[in-house]
Amino acid sequence: MSPRPAPIRLSHVRLVYEGDVVALDDVSLEVARAERVCVLGANGSGKSTLASVICGLLAPDGGEVELVGERVCADGRPDLEAYRRARRSLGLVFQNPDDQIVTSVVEDDVAFGPENLGLPREEIAARVARELHRVALDDYAKADPSRLSGGQKQRVAIAGALAMEPAVLVFDEPGSLLDVRGRAAILRVMGRLAKAGTTLVHVTHFMEEAVDADRVIVLDHGRVALEGTPDEVFARGAELIELGLEAPFAARLSQRLGLPWTCSEQGVVDELCTLGTVPNVQKSLTDGCPQHIKDVHELGTVPNVQVEHASFSYSGRSQALEDVSLEILEGTSTAIVGQTGSGKSTLLRLLCGLEVPDSGRIVVAGNDTSTRRGRKAVRRVIGYVMQHPERQLFAETVEKDVAFGPRNLHLSEGEVTRRVDAALELVGLSERRDASPFTLSGGQRRLCALAGILAMEPEVLILDEPTAGLDPRGRAMLRRVLARLRERGITLVQVTHSMEDAARSDRVIALDQSRLVAAGTPREVFSPANERRLVQSGLGIPRSLRVARELERRGWPALGEPLTTDELVGAICAKGTAPFPQSGGELSGA
Known part of the structure; x- marks a missing residue:
């Protein structure tokens, strides 16, 4: 039996907005079934435009697009009937939930997509209840979305997209308005969806959110600038900076401490506790590991x-x-x-x-x-x-x-x-x-x-x-x-x-x-x-403080209260060694 075709295939796609603004320039991309792809790039790099092409909202001016087995666009000419068929299996969560919410009752909004698919009433009700529970909005089923906070509106939009059970789901900055707990919950949902066979494309500006993806794609001025696994892409720190991005916190920290490259905070802690020291600690100290980076301001009194x-x-x-x-x-x-x-x-x-x-x-x-x-x-x-x-x-x-x-x-x-x-x-x-x-x-x-x-x-x-x-x-x-x-x-x-x-x-x-x-x-x-x-409360503490407390819990000397990366690096470099390194354990406070 021949393998199932990839649900997303773009070949030499080009899209130009009015005013000759090139949003996508010769983009070729294939995403496999159940693959989890994260798209990064500076503002204006073409990420949201790519998301709109993948979910069938925009047809390119050139190139070919195949979505969920439908050839929807060839040589820049869209097939409207093919687009109509494909969209039944495509879902999108917009960056701004106000662009997606269409009714005045939360549960009606979540039901909007399934109703348009012509599903039985009982099936629609079951899906609405399931997705409202998944995004922790059970108590807001009868609420007016316009009266909700920005983060709550975003969860309504996410529930509506999930209720359609799409084969391909595109998230365009879904966590931009969510708290730490909310973003973590969405990432867990993505993990479960991918395991269940849903193809995911996730656009984000949070570098940490890309760590668990199968593949990372970095756009620059409408073109694919970098592509590979998270470790492969984030190891190219200098190129990321040139593209207006950065490596995740753990990767930057491991590099500054002279540790093996890792995108995992837990990996940094394990390595430090295994070594019981900082490699080239004298060099780290002379390269600038100040213990007190944060300026001390004279606070007002009025x-x-x-x-x-x-x-x-x-x-x-x-x-x-x-x-x-x-x-x-x-x-x-x-x-x-x-x-x-x-x-x-x-x-x-x-x-x-x-x-x-x-x-x-x-x-x-x-x-x-x-x-x-x-x-x-x-x-x-x-x-x-x-x-x-x-x-x-x-x-x-x-x-x-x-x-x-x-x-x-x-x-x-x-x-x-x-x-x-x-x-x-x-x-x-x-x-x-x-x-x-x-x-x-x-x-x-x-x-x-x-x-x-x-x-x-x-x-x-x-x-x-x-x-x-x-x-x-x-x-x-x-x-x-x-x-x-x-x-x-x-x-x-x-x-x-x-x-x-x-x-x-x-x-x-x-x-x-x-x-x-x-x-x-x-x-x-x-x-x-x-x-x-x-x-x-769903907040947590700064990452640097979280790593410091985990190191102390596992045997390192007291590192104080480092609230920034500079302060953490300075404290670790000043201590140099851990007298009682321990292994095992997981970071808390995420």
Whole structure:
């Protein structure tokens, strides 16, 4: 019997968007049945376009495409009937769940795909219940998706795709809005689907998510730049950096410590415990393993934001925030962390005066948000960067987009020009001021939107998941900008699912199930006393701290509280040897 054909076959595919933007350029690719392929690449490299071609949403301008046994496109000419047949076996989870949710009830949305397949009512009901349970949304079956958090919406979209039981399932950045636990759960689901015979294509900017794939493909300007197993691709660190990417944390750590190359944190720990020392420790020390990398800032002493016993609930839903009290000091950076649906975005809306607490009060820069006048004053001093701020770009040029806000304040042209120049200089886009914002890379569009808010000269800048959807280069660029703002005395408040970003802040606020569970410096919040609660809340602790504690548990001397890779490397190099190395054990706190 002849082998079954590969469910995905692309041959010399080329796709050009309007304006002669080449999104895919001579891409040839074959994915076997039950293979798990991870697609990486910088923003604008063509990943989402490739995902759309594979799931039958886009037909290329040239080349051939065969999907689940159907030759859907030949020489750039689509066969519409073949596409219609193929799409019954293809599934896609979009990067933004709002592009995928179509109904006003969660269970109806999950049922939408199976209903269009003409399945019996009993089968549809069984699939809906099964997939809602798989993404931990059993209690939200009757909820309105528009009232859910971004992460909860993403889980609704994932459940809807799984309910169709596709032969090929494409995930386009499914974890960009999810917490640590949510991303881990999706990866476990992918593993089970692959074992059950589903072909998976996973687009992501999280390098760690590619480690368990069968194959990794790296795109650059629409072309396949690298391809191979995760170990093969991530061993080419210099090339990855040139492509705007990075190796996973464990791979970078093993390289810096002179250990055998591995993409596994557990592998790094096992190797150190087996050796009981760091290879070439003197060289490591002289190459720069400082014990105290993190700058120590003199924190402000004046509260810029005060939240006093604030509670809030949306109409017809349980409380989104319950009896939350906290202070944010002037000129500091604060990270707000919490599992999906814990109340983070709600807290931001309250701080911005977009919502008013049902009880308690919020004061920002001396303005009480309970009054209309107070809310108006708050909006003058706060800049709010929403999730996906680049979607608010609209003008012909970067300069006009950034100038829109200041002009609406009826400032003089001289003052508008001064603010625009300063904002563009700060975000590094001065040389792109005459370009269309829509020709910028993903990271640059995010910075352009941020510049428009900075041109309003806010005292407090509030950001909701500012690095979501950005590649490693874009995330690094944004972090540098935020560091410069912090140096200028602007109070920064950001919601993040990255414990590494939280560890870089002056203070961390942790929410769980609408309540405040921890607040303080990163070392206080990520202390051993809080670790179990953070893990139970779906957060975990920074990777460096997780590795340090596992090493200590297995016999290494106390390594302190290393919150960054630099601090961990410095602590390990300073200790040099482990007097009581032990083998076995697994990392906890993921």
